[in-house]
Amino acid sequence: MPRLMSTLALAGLLRESASALEAALGAPVRMDPAPTKALEARIREGERADAAVLTAESVAALVADAVLDGRTARPLAHSRIGLAVKAGATHPDIGSVEALRRLLLEVPSLCYSRAGASGIFFAGLIERLGIAAEVNAKALVIPQGFTAERLVAGEAAIAIQQVSELMEVPGIEVVGPLPEGAQTIAVFAGAAFLGAAEGAALLDAVARLCTPERLAAKGLEAPHGAEGLPRWR
Numbered sequence: 762m763p764r765l766m767s768t769l770a771l772a773g774l775l776r777e778s779a780s781a782l783e784a785a786l787g788a789p790v791r792m793d794p795a796p797t798k799a800l801e802a803r804i805r806e807g808e809r810a811d812a813a814v815l816t817a818e819s820v821a822a823l824v825a826d827a828v829l830d831g832r833t834a835r836p837l838a839h840s841r842i843g844l845a846v847k848a849g850a851t852h853p854d855i856g857s858v859e860a861l862r863r864l865l866l867e868v869p870s871l872c873y874s875r876a877g878a879s880g881i882f883f884a885g886l887i888e889r890l891g892i893a894a895e896v897n898a899k900a901l902v903i904p905q906g907f908t909a910e911r912l913v914a915g916e917a918a919i920a921i922q923q924v925s926e927l928m929e930v931p932g933i934e935v936v937g938p939l940p941e942g943a944q945t946i947a948v949f950a951g952a953a954f955l956g957a958a959e960g961a962a963l964l965d966a967v968a969r970l971c972t973p974e975r976l977a978a979k980g981l982e983a984p985h986g987a988e989g990l991p992r993w994r
Contacts, residue, residue: 763811769795811957815949844927878927
């Protein structure tokens with residue numbers, strides 16, 4: 762059974778397209794979704810699969826270390842970080858960096874993830890905005906998982922994560938992406954593991970699923986241009 766390790770940002774798209782993926786391969790696929798940093802750590806500890814979908818930086822690093830096959834590596838999706846509230850709650854103003862900064866200071870509680878690409882960026886963002894101490898004093902920082910689940914549980918007033926990950930949680934509303942100047946575009950990419958007999962075919966099938974229409978429905982964007990992408994090999 763082919764095995765795919767995938768970052769949470771593409772987990773929803775891959776789960777909903779599982780039947781198409783299996784039909785393309787002629788076999789069931791074992792999905793293993795987790796945050797990129799958690800997956801990368803497990804891979805570096807020796808865990809293997811047939812293919813992996815991670816951030817482009819992680820793919821490039823694992824290609825350089827001869828773990829992933831650079832000949833198969835390719836960008837799959839671009840993703841923006843967003844903000845969500847519980848369904849029915851007032852949508853705050855996040856139209857500018859100053860409005861976002863004001864919200865982060867005024868909101869009673871918030872949640873972000875420590876292990877995901879969005880959480881790592883957000884931790885750096887609040888440092889740059891000079892409000893890290895105030896924000897972290899009231900933040901629920903989870904080790905991994907979907908931050909918007911804490912909105913439904915009533916544990917936080919706002920949640921920060923990749924838009925595609927926020928959209929996976931029922932009972933919440935995505936206010937929108939963070940504003941320019943407080944935003945980053947993550948590039949998610951895939952590659953087969955070196956020596957994995959089914960890796961290239963699995964990755965090809967995954968890439969065919971990442972159409973602009975499917976990506977947009979999950980809050981993602983099709984890759985556009987190669988500027989800024991790591992060299993695969």
